[in-house]
Amino acid sequence: MKKYECMVIVDPDKEKETKEDKIQHLKEIIEKNGTIEKIDDWGIRKLAYNIKKKAQGHYFVIQFTSSPKMIDELKKHLNIESDYLRYLIIRR
16 A cells, blocks of 8 residues: 545536535545545635636645555546546655
8 A cells, every 4th residue: 555645626616515526436436445544625726827718726635545556546537527627646
């Protein structure tokens, strides 16, 4: 098991419940094969440049431990969903 950090930028125009559902779904994917250490909600921040015609994004940072194989499943989910503007997964 290795330690990872995932930063996700969610569409800020979505309702609060929708954003929470998106993060809850990410938690479920991670908890299948790992453990979540911490989730930080950074709130809505201005983007450096427009992404999908959005000037702002809602930032979430998830710190977790998992096997490297689970990262591919997480990336696959993040690429499919259109409500995620950007994401970055790094190994700590």
